[in-house]
Amino acid sequence: MLAISSNISKMVIFIFAIIIVVFLCVTTYLYLHKDESLVSKHYINYMAIPESDGVFTWLPDFFPHVAVDISISTNVEDDYFFSYFSLTIDDGGEV
Numbered sequence: 001m002l003a004i005s006s007n008i009s010k011m012v013i014f015i016f017a018i019i020i021v022v023f024l025c026v027t028t029y030l031y032l033h034k035d036e037s038l039v040s041k042h043y044i045n046y047m048a049i050p051e052s053d054g055v056f057t058w059l060p061d062f063f064p065h066v067a068v069d070i071s072i073s074t075n076v077e078d079d080y081f082f083s084y085f086s087l088t089i090d091d092g093g094e095v
Contacts (some may be wrong), residue, residue, distance in 0.1 A: 038080075040073040059083070 043049050045068045049056065055072055058081045067085035074081050 037077050038073055038075045040071065043070040043072070044068065046070065 041053075041055065046063075046065045049070070055074075058072065058074055063083075064085070064087060067087060070083065070085040072081075072083045
């Protein structure tokens with residue numbers, strides 16, 4: 001009976017050690033592969049975006065020129081782009 005109890009405790013310790021190793025491996029992987037090439041820029045309004053900034057090449061033609069509080073994030077290596085912006089109530093935005 002004592003041998004069975006000893007084997008069970010060894011198994012629990014072994015499984016716990018495996019969980020710790022897997023957690024450390026996943027944490028290390030995520031830390032080493034964080035996205036360093038993501039560039040985020042913020043602008044007060046559309047007119048505040050400098051023409052020499054290159055952001056205009058990422059914006060579609062239908063991007064609202066009355067947009068305010070513009071946040072643009074790009075990753076050239078992965079061809080990735082997203083943008084957040086707000087519109088005033090007069091320009092079709094929500095309350």
